[in-house]
Each structure stands twice: as C-alpha cells, then as structure tokens.
Amino acid sequence: MKRNGDMASPATQMGAMRAAGLLDEDELVDIEGRFPRGISSREIVDMFASRGVRFSEATLRKYVQLGLLPRSVRVGRKGKHCGSRGLYPAGVVRRVNQVKAMMARNLTIEEIQRSFARFKEEIEGVSKGLRDLIAGFEREAKGPALSPQRRQEIEREIEAAKHAAGELVRRISGLEASFSSQAAAAAAGTAAGGGSDLY
Numbered sequence: 001m002k003r004n005g006d007m008a009s010p011a012t013q014m015g016a017m018r019a020a021g022l023l024d025e026d027e028l029v030d031i032e033g034r035f036p037r038g039i040s041s042r043e044i045v046d047m048f049a050s051r052g053v054r055f056s057e058a059t060l061r062k063y064v065q066l067g068l069l070p071r072s073v074r075v076g077r078k079g080k081h082c083g084s085r086g087l088y089p090a091g092v093v094r095r096v097n098q099v100k101a102m103m104a105r106n107l108t109i110e111e112i113q114r115s116f117a118r119f120k121e122e123i124e125g126v127s128k129g130l131r132d133l134i135a136g137f138e139r140e141a142k143g144p145a146l147s148p149q150r151r152q153e154i155e156r157e158i159e160a161a162k163h164a165a166g167e168l169v170r171r172i173s174g175l176e177a178s179f180s181s182q183a184a185a186a187a188a189g190t191a192a193g194g195g196s197d198l199y
Helices: 010-019 025-034 041-049 057-065 091-104 109-116 120-141 148-186
Strands: 073-076 084-087
Touching: 025 091, 025 148, 041 057, 041 091, 057 091, 091 109, 091 148, 120 148
Parallel strands: none
Antiparallel strands: 073 084
16 A cells, blocks of 8 residues: 555656646746845745745744754845845755645655755755855955956856856755655655644
C-alpha cells in the first residue's frame, strides 16, 4: 500500500502541484532570474496568494523559525534617507513551494524539517561566502587606485560574477531540493505534528 509521501511519477507530481496551485520548474526558474538580488516577504506572499495558495507573512516567519527557510538580509535602498528592507534569496520561493507540496502529501512537520536539514548549512555557507567575497570586490572597486575606465570594466565583471554566483547557488539549491524531495518521499512512519500545523 502506497503512503501519500511515496514517490510518484514526475508527470503525476507535476499534475498534483498544478492542482494545488503550486509553481512549476519553469516558473521557479523565471522568478529566480527576475529577483537575483532577493525578494521581499510581501512579494513572496503575493506570488502564492495570487494562485489561491494559503500563505501569509506570519507563515513565512514560522517557516524561518522552524529552520525551513533562511533569514532575510537587510538591504539598503537607493537614495538618501530611504532606509533598508529585508530581502530573502529568490530560492526561498522554491523552498516554500516544496514545503507546500510536501504538506499536500501529508508529511509531518518533523519529516519536512528532516528533509531540508541535509545540505542546508553547507549551501548557506557557500551563499554567504560568495556574497562576502563579491561585497569585498565592490569595496575594492570603489577605491582611488583605479582609473574611471578600469573601474567600469571591473564593475561589469563584478555584475557578471554576481549573476554566476546566483546561478551556482540556484543550481546547488536545486540539487539539494531533489535530494530533499526523495528523502521526504521515502520517509516512513508517522511523527507527531501534521504538516497542516505549518499553515
């Protein structure tokens, strides 16, 4: 007898995701491309709400507290006295999508948490290391030692490096998501606390 969390064919999984109002791979790749510098909590909530998926900023915060999502990073706005806002990596949309898909398969909170714990720290370390390295390059590029022409060349190279770094993190997050989905689908037994507790 198959359990709801057991592996289904890719076509069956895709059909179930569409029926639940979740995003497909093409939509996720598009979102990650449109938000390379990060995405606000309001934008994340709106993406799911517009598809009829029950999701709120309080739920987003709960996912962060449970370790299912990374914390947002404060990013300054352009312009004088404009303050800053919290942005999440665009890959958070993919992660929320996965959590919702797992909940639809009646996985427990513990099963969902376990499935995401496998490579999370390593990926976050790579992502933070790349952000810090690029921020260091940006500081150096603003220094007085460069001619205006050379500064422009380096700034273009930095932008290309940012894009490549974002793509790398997206790809390894996708690999982690594949392993996590398999682990969650293969999870046996029932732990306390249903997935519906994550709403």
